Amino acid sequence: MRRWLIALLISSLCGVGLAAPLKHTQQLELDGFQITVGFTEWPLQAERSLDMTFNPEGGIAGKAVLARFVKPDGTQWGEARPLPRFPRDRTMWGYDSAALPIEGNWRLELSVGNQKAMLPLTVLERPAGPPGNLITALAMIPVLAVFMLALRAWLRVKPLRQLESKNW
Amino acid sequence: MTTIPNSRPQITSLEWRQFERIGAWIVLLGVFATLFGLSWDVDWHSKVGPDTFWTLPHIFVYSGAALTGFAALTVVLLCTFSPRQTGWISILSGRFHAPLGFIVAGFGAFGFLSFGLFDQWWHTIFGFDVSISSPPHLGLILSDILSMVGCALIFARGQRTHTVGISVATGLAVAFTLPFVIAIFSDFGFVLPLLGLQAVLIPLAMLFVVSSSRQPIAALLMAVTLVGFRWLAEQVFPSMTLAYANSLGFSPRDGSSLSPALPVLIPWLSLAAGVAVSALLSFWKIRKLPIIWGVLIAGLIAAPTLYSDSSLIPMQGGSVLLLIPIAFVGALSAWLGWQLGVVARHANPEPLARANP
Numbered sequence: 112m113r114r115w116l117i118a119l120l121i122s123s124l125c126g127v128g129l130a131a132p133l134k135h136t137q138q139l140e141l142d143g144f145q146i147t148v149g150f151t152e153w154p155l156q157a158e159r160s161l162d163m164t165f166n167p168e169g170g171i172a173g174k175a176v177l178a179r180f181v182k183p184d185g186t187q188w189g190e191a192r193p194l195p196r197f198p199r200d201r202t203m204w205g206y207d208s209a210a211l212p213i214e215g216n217w218r219l220e221l222s223v224g225n226q227k228a229m230l231p232l233t234v235l236e237r238p239a240g241p242p243g244n245l246i247t248a249l250a251m252i253p254v255l256a257v258f259m260l261a262l263r264a265w266l267r268v269k270p271l272r273q274l275e276s277k278n279w
Numbered sequence: 280m281t282t283i284p285n286s287r288p289q290i291t292s293l294e295w296r297q298f299e300r301i302g303a304w305i306v307l308l309g310v311f312a313t314l315f316g317l318s319w320d321v322d323w324h325s326k327v328g329p330d331t332f333w334t335l336p337h338i339f340v341y342s343g344a345a346l347t348g349f350a351a352l353t354v355v356l357l358c359t360f361s362p363r364q365t366g367w368i369s370i371l372s373g374r375f376h377a378p379l380g381f382i383v384a385g386f387g388a389f390g391f392l393s394f395g396l397f398d399q400w401w402h403t404i405f406g407f408d409v410s411i412s413s414p415p416h417l418g419l420i421l422s423d424i425l426s427m428v429g430c431a432l433i434f435a436r437g438q439r440t441h442t443v444g445i446s447v448a449t450g451l452a453v454a455f456t457l458p459f460v461i462a463i464f465s466d467f468g469f470v471l472p473l474l475g476l477q478a479v480l481i482p483l484a485m486l487f488v489v490s491s492s493r494q495p496i497a498a499l500l501m502a503v504t505l506v507g508f509r510w511l512a513e514q515v516f517p518s519m520t521l522a523y524a525n526s527l528g529f530s531p532r533d534g535s536s537l538s539p540a541l542p543v544l545i546p547w548l549s550l551a552a553g554v555a556v557s558a559l560l561s562f563w564k565i566r567k568l569p570i571i572w573g574v575l576i577a578g579l580i581a582a583p584t585l586y587s588d589s590s591l592i593p594m595q596g597g598s599v600l601l602l603i604p605i606a607f608v609g610a611l612s613a614w615l616g617w618q619l620g621v622v623a624r625h626a627n628p629e630p631l632a633r634a635n636p
Contacts, residue, residue: 152406160406195533198327207532208328208407240404243414246397250418253390253425260383260428261619264626275621277571279493279564 582609
């Protein structure tokens, strides 16, 4: 518990400009050039967001790479799209604040024309963290409060409601 | 409270003590700041992204909630230590008493700030935001709706109501509830329940404000507030997001849209619906026609107008037939809004000592 509180305090005090450092990099070769793929979290965990950067040798100028994520069951996740520039450093490509939703063996396929490269991504189980179901149940309290308030009031003012709802 | 008055109810302007008046407007200001901050925060996340507790949108969000909570708590304490009046509600075994609206708004703000802590905890484990529908976000959003309901109730007290206050407060509540509920349901993949949400919620809110104030113009005031928020968001969010990102050395993501992520779900045609409902009910009031028919016809007109503006379901060939059930649902919503307006005033009665000044 103390660990969570300290983490909470630190995360609260961190400035927004603090970019996370890379914890892991991998090399890929595609269409004759090397791409350094960086991860700000490693190993990957389901639902845990991270930044992924793609830094091709010679820079991104004049290059376009199509990316598609494939889920553990072999189906595609989202649309196949060109790699966007990384918002925090536009000299490379990348995704910021991205999370893979389920654990298992994912793969990221990059392609330029007919040339393809594949990056296997092992996603571990979701981090043990705040009790989602309990928080969701607590979150329902305000809605129930509104409904209970309206229902109770509705029943209590029935005689007036019948009179006033018919007149200005 | 259950005594039926002999004469037709006379709705007059609200008389507050000084601290209630100041408290009411501060609660409204706090609610607006939170709405503005949350809508901008979603825009920031969808275009730029990085998040900690101390982003500028969060400053709006949490200072707004703190303002709401502080103002509501102050009024509750001042009421508790004042000579007790009959219209006030007791809570916590009678230890505190105050007008219902301040109590509800205060609990909403307390819930909001509490879920803010859960949200921080969540982000330490799962990283920056990737989903609007995380459990702490649900708590934040639903608590804020509670604050907004409380804020609207502050302006309706028995036979007295503040027409501008309740119309603006309700307009802000819809400007928050409609886009955020749509966003959450979309995140869960429930597209079907969204089909008629604007055609249900907006007529309900319009008739709620007319019923509680007995002023047909209240529907138009509510609509102007609602559409005004979308206009404001479209004017300021893109440049604010860009300027804030530049000041931090970030750039918007490639391909991100210029229009504000959530306020664009507010239909422009709310304004046309507001004009139609206000005009119709003014005519009804002047001619002293049976009010319930006026309410139902207002819903029948407003709902298809609002649905036609849907940015979710573009009107295509054949779907015009859908307007028929939508119109009936709108009539039902309008009726419910009208009844809730009466309920809101009488569940939240004015002090008897001030009933006949």
